[in-house]
Amino acid sequence: MAGTNPQRDAVLGGPAIILIEPQLGENIGTCARAMLNCGLTDLRLVRPRDGWPSGSAKASASGADLVLDNARLFDRTEDAIADLSHVFATTARNRGMIKRIMTPREAASEMRAQSSAGLATGVLFGPERTGLFNDDLALADTSLTVPLNPAFSSLNLAQAVLIIGYEWYQTGEVAPGRYLHTGATRPANKEELVNLFSHLEDELENSRFFSSPEKKPSMIRSIRNCFQRMDMTEQEVRTFHGIISALTGRKRSAAKE
Amino acid sequence: MAGTNPQRDAVLGGPAIILIEPQLGENIGTCARAMLNCGLTDLRLVRPRDGWPSGSAKASASGADLVLDNARLFDRTEDAIADLSHVFATTARNRGMIKRIMTPREAASEMRAQSSAGLATGVLFGPERTGLFNDDLALADTSLTVPLNPAFSSLNLAQAVLIIGYEWYQTGEVAPGRYLHTGATRPANKEELVNLFSHLEDELENSRFFSSPEKKPSMIRSIRNCFQRMDMTEQEVRTFHGIISALTGRKRSAAKE
Numbered sequence: 335m336a337g338t339n340p341q342r343d344a345v346l347g348g349p350a351i352i353l354i355e356p357q358l359g360e361n362i363g364t365c366a367r368a369m370l371n372c373g374l375t376d377l378r379l380v381r382p383r384d385g386w387p388s389g390s391a392k393a394s395a396s397g398a399d400l401v402l403d404n405a406r407l408f409d410r411t412e413d414a415i416a417d418l419s420h421v422f423a424t425t426a427r428n429r430g431m432i433k434r435i436m437t438p439r440e441a442a443s444e445m446r447a448q449s450s451a452g453l454a455t456g457v458l459f460g461p462e463r464t465g466l467f468n469d470d471l472a473l474a475d476t477s478l479t480v481p482l483n484p485a486f487s488s489l490n491l492a493q494a495v496l497i498i499g500y501e502w503y504q505t506g507e508v509a510p511g512r513y514l515h516t517g518a519t520r521p522a523n524k525e526e527l528v529n530l531f532s533h534l535e536d537e538l539e540n541s542r543f544f545s546s547p548e549k550k551p552s553m554i555r556s557i558r559n560c561f562q563r564m565d566m567t568e569q570e571v572r573t574f575h576g577i578i579s580a581l582t583g584r585k586r587s588a589a590k591e
Numbered sequence: 592m593a594g595t596n597p598q599r600d601a602v603l604g605g606p607a608i609i610l611i612e613p614q615l616g617e618n619i620g621t622c623a624r625a626m627l628n629c630g631l632t633d634l635r636l637v638r639p640r641d642g643w644p645s646g647s648a649k650a651s652a653s654g655a656d657l658v659l660d661n662a663r664l665f666d667r668t669e670d671a672i673a674d675l676s677h678v679f680a681t682t683a684r685n686r687g688m689i690k691r692i693m694t695p696r697e698a699a700s701e702m703r704a705q706s707s708a709g710l711a712t713g714v715l716f717g718p719e720r721t722g723l724f725n726d727d728l729a730l731a732d733t734s735l736t737v738p739l740n741p742a743f744s745s746l747n748l749a750q751a752v753l754i755i756g757y758e759w760y761q762t763g764e765v766a767p768g769r770y771l772h773t774g775a776t777r778p779a780n781k782e783e784l785v786n787l788f789s790h791l792e793d794e795l796e797n798s799r800f801f802s803s804p805e806k807k808p809s810m811i812r813s814i815r816n817c818f819q820r821m822d823m824t825e826q827e828v829r830t831f832h833g834i835i836s837a838l839t840g841r842k843r844s845a846a847k848e
Contacts, residue, residue: 368750373740398743439761482760483630486655493625493753496746500754503739504696514820515692515734534834543837556830564821567689573813577791580800581838 347449348502349422350376350456351495352414354470357383357462363394364492365459366401372499373506377405378414378456411458411470419453420444423466423474424494434476441478442501457498462491519569526571531558533575537582605759606679606702607633607713608752609671611727614640614719620651621749622716623658629756634662635671635713668715668727673782676710677701677822680723680731681751688725690816691733698735699758710778714755719748729812730781732819776826783828788815790832794839 351369356362356379366377379386386407395402408414415421422441436444445455458474460466471477480489480497489497514521522530535554544550566574608626613619613636623634636643643664652659665671672678679698693701702712715731717723728734737746737754746754779787792811801807823831 370743371739371746371750396745396747480757481763482628482757486627488653489628489753490653493628493750496750496753497757500737500739500757515688515690517689519689538834538837541837541840543834553830556827557834560821560823560827560831564817565691566817570689570813570817573810574817577795577800577814578838580795580798581835583798 347445347454348372348374348376349445349498350378350415350418350454351499352378352380352411352456352458353382353491354380354411354458354466355383355461356459356491359384359388359390360394361462361491362388362405363391363396363398363402364490365495366391366395366398366405368492368496369499370398370401371496372503374499374502375401375404376456377401378408379405380408380411380414382407383461411473415456415458415473417454418456420448420455420476421458421474422455422476422478422498423458423471424460424478424480424498425466425471433471433474435479436476438478438480438498438501441476441498442505444476445502446505459491459494514565517567519567522566522568522571526568527561527566530566530571530574531561534578537578541582605629605631605633605706606755607635607672607675607711608756609635609637609668609713609715610639610748611637611668611715611723612640612718613716613748616641616645616647617651618719618748619645619662620648620653620655620659621747622752623648623652623655623662625749625753626658626756627655628753629760631756631759632658632661633713634658635665636662637665637668637671639664640718668730669781669785672713672715672730673780673785674711675713675781676778677705677712677733678715678731678781679712679733679735679755680715680728681717681735681737681755682723682728688728688734688812688816689820690728690731691820692736693733695735695737695755695758698733698755699762701733702759703762705778716748716751725812726808729815729819730785732822776824779823779825779828783825784818784823787823787828787831788818791835794835798839 351365351374353362353365362379362382369375369377382388386405387402391402392399422436448455457478458466458470460470478498480487480494482489534557538544544553564570608622608631610619610622619636619639626632626634639645643662644659648659649656679693705712714735715723715727717727735755737744737751739746791814795801801810821827
């Protein structure tokens with residue numbers, strides 16, 4: 335895409351994703367896709383089993399070619415992490431090492447803080463079958479453990495990358511957690527809403543809906559509360575006027591016949 | 592599995608994962624794996640393209656057989672969500688519908704709150720190629736949009752399930768922060784809501800409310816979306832049946848006079 339500048343993304347400071355001895359090109363491709371989903375573009379490969387570049391990686395990247403094209407190849411993990419200030423290692427199991435352990439969420443805050451200070455970070459992922467080697471783990475500052483069902487916690491490579499990247503992306507997200515999409519219309523104001531209430535309540539009165547005068551106020555409050563929760567748009571208020579007119583209108587023409 | 596009781600799982604409160612017309616068995620399998628990673632076991636399939644059960648689903652589930660074995664098959668989305676109190680829909684694009692939108696993180700808190708109140712929730716996922724149909728989207732209370740790189744936001748099915756499930760799992764120890772106080776009644780389930788829709792839509796048809804056959808489906812979706820946002824209780828659904836009957840009923844007696 336014309337608007338996507340990988341250099342700029344890298345400067346913005348997403349962590350490098352470092353795959354140690356990935357076995358399948360397909361997994362490298364799906365990792366690249368997950369990275370780009372999260373705005374990450376710095377992919378580093380240490381001794382990929384089937385060589386590099388990889389046609390199967392490209393085939394499975396679903397268009398995340400810029401990540402693959404910019405990927406860098408290394409023989410040694412030490413070289414792959416040489417420019418990084420803080421390295422995280424993903425591990426499913428505790429290896430009996432004495433090491434800081436963080437969740438991806440905590441780590442993402444840490445990565446963002448480092449990035450704000452102009453420092454580069456990275457995350458090590460081990461081979462699909464075995465996970466990280468202890469020697470590579472010993473090169474990391476912090477272990478990452480994803481809180482998941484302890485009875486079934488194994489993620490595939492791309493999914494592990496996605497969780498890390500997703501948490502990273504959320505730390506930069508300024509959008510509100512929830513909002514109402516209203517399209518081309520606008521939220522109704524209270525005058526419009528009260529007019530709708532009056533229309534409905536008049537027609538309900540005419541229809542002898544209210545079983546007793548004592549209960550009428552509380553019934554009206556209940557109905558109004560329902561409509562309040564609807565967060566109606568101006569357009570929808572008009573639709574509901576139309577609904578009430580339609581439901582009651584036929585009876586008028588019927589009565590006139 | 593002998594020890595797994597789907598009813599009990601629903602009460603334990605993980606959201607149901609509802610796949611509408613999934614195309615590839617392999618994707619159903621990887622979704623099952625992602626679900627079990629996050630402690631989710633209630634999988635519901637609506638019209639899977641290649642039938643059910645599926646050998647390719649099993650082959651790609653990496654051992655999440657209990658999810659596949661307990662999966663339930665439905666012909667209609669309405670039936671798949673009948674017992675649920677709140678339904679989320681995953682959409683990459685905005686469809687011009689007026690609907691609450693939440694992030695997975697916000698939604699996970701909402702799911703946890705509902706679960707703590709003994710209510711079942713679910714998440715709809717559309718076919719791989721097209722995403723959700725508008726009519727299915729109109730059955731949902733809330734749209735879910737994952738905050739991701741806007742230039743490259745498309746996730747595969749299992750990754751979308753993983754993000755939702757992961758966020759659900761992270762809420763595990765957190766007390767509910769918000770919920771709708773419903774007093775002595777309970778939230779309406781989807782079957783009750785769909786019955787209300789049918790009642791209203793039948794009467795609107797009788798009243799010649801729908802100006803043209805072409806516009807009718809989108810008008811119905813708009814009205815359904817309004818009611819979805821109401822978060823109705825079972826009591827309120829009955830009140831609205833009464834409102835519709837009152838508004839249309841007088842016309843019948845008037846016509847008889």
